[in-house]
Amino acid sequence: MIEIHNLGKTYPGRRSVPVRALADVSFECRPGEIFGLLGPNGAGKTTALRIISTALRPTSGTGRVMGFDIVADATAVRRNIGFLSSNTGLYGRLTAREVLTYFGRLFGLSDERIRARIGELSAVFSMSEFLDRPCDKLSTGMRQKVNIARTVLHAPPVMVFDEPTAGLDVLTSRSIVQFVRECRREQRTVLFSTHIMSEVEKLCDRVGVLHEGRLHFCGPIDELRSRYGADLDEAFVRIVGEAA
Amino acid sequence: MLAGVWTIYRKELVDTLRDRKTLVFMLLIPAAAIPLMFAGINALVQRAQRQTAVEVVRIASDADSQRRYVQLVHQWFLGTQLQKTFRLAASPLFGALLKPEQTAGATVPGEIFDDPAAFQRWTQGLARAAREGIDDPADKSAAAAQIELPDALRTELVEFYRVALKGLGLVEFIDPAVLAPPPPGFVAAAGRPGRPAVPGFERFEAALRAKELHGYLVIPPEAERIVDAVSPTVLITLIHDSTLRLSKEAGERVAYVVEQAGQRVVELRLAARQLDASFVLPLDMQGQSDLATESQIAMAIIGGILPYFVIAFAFLGGMYPAIDLGAGEKERNTLETLILAPASRLEIAFGKFLVILTTALIAAFAGLLSIVASVRYLDAPELLKEIQLELSPVTALLVALLAIPPAAAFAGLFLAISIYARSFKEAQNYIAPLQFVLILPAMAPMLPGMEINATLAMIPLVNVSILSKELLRGAVHWGYYVTTFLSCFVFAGACVAYAVRQFSREQVLFRS
Numbered sequence: 001m002i003e004i005h006n007l008g009k010t011y012p013g014r015r016s017v018p019v020r021a022l023a024d025v026s027f028e029c030r031p032g033e034i035f036g037l038l039g040p041n042g043a044g045k046t047t048a049l050r051i052i053s054t055a056l057r058p059t060s061g062t063g064r065v066m067g068f069d070i071v072a073d074a075t076a077v078r079r080n081i082g083f084l085s086s087n088t089g090l091y092g093r094l095t096a097r098e099v100l101t102y103f104g105r106l107f108g109l110s111d112e113r114i115r116a117r118i119g120e121l122s123a124v125f126s127m128s129e130f131l132d133r134p135c136d137k138l139s140t141g142m143r144q145k146v147n148i149a150r151t152v153l154h155a156p157p158v159m160v161f162d163e164p165t166a167g168l169d170v171l172t173s174r175s176i177v178q179f180v181r182e183c184r185r186e187q188r189t190v191l192f193s194t195h196i197m198s199e200v201e202k203l204c205d206r207v208g209v210l211h212e213g214r215l216h217f218c219g220p221i222d223e224l225r226s227r228y229g230a231d232l233d234e235a236f237v238r239i240v241g242e243a244a
Numbered sequence: 245m246l247a248g249v250w251t252i253y254r255k256e257l258v259d260t261l262r263d264r265k266t267l268v269f270m271l272l273i274p275a276a277a278i279p280l281m282f283a284g285i286n287a288l289v290q291r292a293q294r295q296t297a298v299e300v301v302r303i304a305s306d307a308d309s310q311r312r313y314v315q316l317v318h319q320w321f322l323g324t325q326l327q328k329t330f331r332l333a334a335s336p337l338f339g340a341l342l343k344p345e346q347t348a349g350a351t352v353p354g355e356i357f358d359d360p361a362a363f364q365r366w367t368q369g370l371a372r373a374a375r376e377g378i379d380d381p382a383d384k385s386a387a388a389a390q391i392e393l394p395d396a397l398r399t400e401l402v403e404f405y406r407v408a409l410k411g412l413g414l415v416e417f418i419d420p421a422v423l424a425p426p427p428p429g430f431v432a433a434a435g436r437p438g439r440p441a442v443p444g445f446e447r448f449e450a451a452l453r454a455k456e457l458h459g460y461l462v463i464p465p466e467a468e469r470i471v472d473a474v475s476p477t478v479l480i481t482l483i484h485d486s487t488l489r490l491s492k493e494a495g496e497r498v499a500y501v502v503e504q505a506g507q508r509v510v511e512l513r514l515a516a517r518q519l520d521a522s523f524v525l526p527l528d529m530q531g532q533s534d535l536a537t538e539s540q541i542a543m544a545i546i547g548g549i550l551p552y553f554v555i556a557f558a559f560l561g562g563m564y565p566a567i568d569l570g571a572g573e574k575e576r577n578t579l580e581t582l583i584l585a586p587a588s589r590l591e592i593a594f595g596k597f598l599v600i601l602t603t604a605l606i607a608a609f610a611g612l613l614s615i616v617a618s619v620r621y622l623d624a625p626e627l628l629k630e631i632q633l634e635l636s637p638v639t640a641l642l643v644a645l646l647a648i649p650p651a652a653a654f655a656g657l658f659l660a661i662s663i664y665a666r667s668f669k670e671a672q673n674y675i676a677p678l679q680f681v682l683i684l685p686a687m688a689p690m691l692p693g694m695e696i697n698a699t700l701a702m703i704p705l706v707n708v709s710i711l712s713k714e715l716l717r718g719a720v721h722w723g724y725y726v727t728t729f730l731s732c733f734v735f736a737g738a739c740v741a742y743a744v745r746q747f748s749r750e751q752v753l754f755r756s
Binding site: 050081 | 577582
């Protein structure tokens with residue numbers, strides 16, 4: 001469960017002129033639901049996701065993940081989140097198994113539990129063939145599988161995806177979309193940021209449309225369609241246009 | 245906390261040790277640099293020494309000056325103990341100067357003891373025959389050191405080599421009259437003010453510049469009556485140019501001959517007047533009054549140089565992993581994943597600090613071992629070869645442990661810089677110039693009058709370099725030793741604290 005109330009973020013800009021990245025953003029994301037955060041580049045999506053995952057601190061507002069405050073209980077929040085983006089890197093000189101073991105230990109899992117989880121995830125994502133190869137030698141698709149496995153290794157109830165398919169080929173994107181669906185089936189809370197409308201249509205139950213740091217729409221996909229038209233691209237353009 | 249640090253340390257160390265560049269900086273360079281340096285310097289020095297030692301120098305001199313010069317060398321020879329040995333025709337001393345195959349037919353002609361000209365011809369023949377077998381007398385691997393001789397004779401043999409063979413046998417005298425006139429437009433240099441005038445100076449200088457000639461010798465007639473008539477000091481002139489290799493060699497050879505021949509004249513004058521050597525040496529310092537043993541003196545010198553290498557290797561060993569563990573994480577997009585794990589920023593920074601400390605220490609120890617091995621098994625510099633170094637295991641351990649403070653200081657500093665930098669290249673740009681700044685304190689012990697005190701013991705790196713010098717010369721200052729560790733660890737701790745702060749700063753973590 002993710003609950004965000006009046007979230008704001010201002011960065012110190014050049015010559016002491018602050019840059020507002022987020023202002024007064026509120027939404028909720030429930031277990032078994034995929035919430036899509038839509039917006040053009042620079043809308044504030046990544047900032048919002050980083051605040052929720054505790055990489056950044058909000059300037060104003062509050063947020064809770066599985067009941068833990070994103071500022072006061074940052075460590076507890078991290079234990080409950082799996083974070084994935086398209087450009088998340090891996091340690092090239094370590095094997096996939098070593099990377100997974102490292103993160104398992106960082107998340108406090110016992111070595112026995114880590115071994116068991118790697119076995120399970122290797123079967124789910126068909127990784128056994130390349131589990132002991134250095135990550136540098138893996139294809140993009142294989143790396144993304146390792147990344148997904150790393151994200152869910154500690155079985156987090158909340159998943160945060162920051163444009164996870166950006167720059168990936170069709171097959172790899174497809175496997176990620178399937179994985180996101182699987183998360184919903186497993187009753188996880190899924191927050192998904194993208195600017196690809198086809199993914200929104202395929203995946204999201206509810207969406208929030210961000211533009212210049214403000215949330216201009218928040219509700220179910222059907223409501224978005226009924227208010228702004230059936231075509232999601234058109235609807236998105238209309239919302240952004242109205243906001244401007 | 246400890247479990248988190250251990251997890252990060254273990255992973256980062258494995259990751260770092262799999263990197264070839266790290267292995268090159270951490271092991272290969274420290275291990276290979278010193279042996280290569282020793283081997284290279286020795287090869288160059290020995291080659292230059294051998295080459296110069298057996299080369300013939302050409303000196304312009306009129307017949308009278310040449311005769312007087314030969315007389316001086318002959319007079320010197322007759323005053324040596326060595327000449328008595330040479331009077332035994334099949335002197336075993338030839339074995340010290342010639343190769344075994346050359347010794348077989350070598351004899352000492354009787355006339356060399358009476359006729360200076362015959363002596364000159366003999367030295368020329370001997371010197372040229374022995375050229376291949378002659379090594380510089382400073383080189384203890386020379387034949388002279390390989391046969392059993394009393395010390396006094398061995399010293400005289402070396403002197404004979406320098407005075408009679410190099411100073412006379414390997415000198416070719418040229419009549420100044422046969423020197424070609426200078427080329428048209430040649431302008432002679434004035435030389436130093438007060439330069440002695442010689443006839444036909446322009447022709448001589450043109451030949452000197454053309455490297456056909458290496459010196460111009462003038463010995464006044466007073467040199468012939470020098471033993472009997474106590475005249476004002478006889479000034480011998482050798483015009484040469486010390487910027488030209490063989491001309492400099494000619495200057496040195498003649499100067500040495502003059503010095504030795506002068507001493508011989510003093511002996512003869514004293515003997516003629518039945519005076520003791522103390523007559524001209526009324527005061528002298530008692531030898532062997534220095535409490536420091538040769539080993540301690542050598543250690544004091546080594547102590548000035550050793551910390552420089554240890555600090556430089558610790559720098560090299562820590563630099564690359566530090567850049568990789570901070571800025572490298574940003575560049576590979578792995579930093580965000582790491583900070584989203586439940587490990588605290590302190591655990592992350594400290595784990596990384598320990599890895600950098602480890603690699604810096606491995607490099608420093610590899611360098612130290614390499615220095616020890618090079619001194620022991622390679623052609624070490626003269627000083628180290630001649631003196632039996634005495635180093636107790638405790639001192640050796642204390643010196644080795646002194647690699648820890650600079651390694652810690654570098655690890656902290658590099659980590660802070662690396663985390664601040666936005667890319668690998670930027671971190672390199674910040675750290676590489678530090679080499680020049682941080683190596684300076686390593687040179688502190690080479691400065692005169694630098695001794696450890698309370699203030700210096702608190703300055704990181706300076707304290708390490710001065711303290712290791714003190715340790716090597718045999719002085720253990722426990723208080724300063726502990727202070728040195730503390731000061732470097734406080735510095736490293738401050739740097740790690742700064743790194744932790746940088747790890748918590750959004751502007752730094754997400755700079756791009």
